[in-house]
Amino acid sequence: MTKKLRLVVMASGRGSNFSAIADAIREGALDAEIAALVCDRPKAPVIDKAMACGNMDIAVLTRKGFASRADYDMALADLVFGYDPDVIALAGFMRVLGPEFVGRFPGRIINIHPALLPSFPGLDAQRQALEYGVKVTGCTVHFVDEGTDTGPIILQEAVPVLDEDDEESLSARILEKEHKLYVKALRLISEGKVRMEGRRTLTEDKGL
Numbered sequence: 001m002t003k004k005l006r007l008v009v010m011a012s013g014r015g016s017n018f019s020a021i022a023d024a025i026r027e028g029a030l031d032a033e034i035a036a037l038v039c040d041r042p043k044a045p046v047i048d049k050a051m052a053c054g055n056m057d058i059a060v061l062t063r064k065g066f067a068s069r070a071d072y073d074m075a076l077a078d079l080v081f082g083y084d085p086d087v088i089a090l091a092g093f094m095r096v097l098g099p100e101f102v103g104r105f106p107g108r109i110i111n112i113h114p115a116l117l118p119s120f121p122g123l124d125a126q127r128q129a130l131e132y133g134v135k136v137t138g139c140t141v142h143f144v145d146e147g148t149d150t151g152p153i154i155l156q157e158a159v160p161v162l163d164e165d166d167e168e169s170l171s172a173r174i175l176e177k178e179h180k181l182y183v184k185a186l187r188l189i190s191e192g193k194v195r196m197e198g199r200r201t202l203t204e205d206k207g208l
């Protein structure tokens, strides 16, 4: 059963994953609408990308002015709740969301991470992979729980690490996969093909 997904995308920076999702919707490859982009940085390039789309709300809420992280997370959750999203897609949202946020949307927040989790969680995942010396890394779409990049995995895609790679070349190779993987995960969710069983996520995955 396919359901048109109502999305809130949360992002902090460049916004290439945001664009991949918006493009897939525009091209009819994903049955969804982005109700709002929610951003924590007023000058993030993703804001211009959302403005260019022209068909969604753009909300900026910075941490400044909130006494604690919990207060900020609560305000953020109120803001997102107002859009009544089916799914909240974190697309380069560079903050760890605490229980005040995550607890409000059980099973409805997903994230993309530029490594094969549980390897290399947190910041600078591509640099971590290079420094560790792995020969294969990749990207992961996963449900968000209260840990840092610890929630149940929906999809993963591997890419090779080449001898001549630096952080930039490796990040670019991973990013290309991220854009496809994120759209694919959202499509599987919209088609009702993603089911969580404890830590495991079962998907009826019939290819891209």
Ligand code: GAR
Binding pocket: 011, 013, 014, 015, 016, 017, 018, 091, 092, 093, 094, 112, 113, 114, 122, 123, 124, 125, 175, 178
């Ligand atoms: C992406 O590589 C995404 O996987 C990463 O930030 C980048 C955002 O790029 N996210 C994380 O590292 C989260 N821990 P984008 O703004 O061009 O989509």
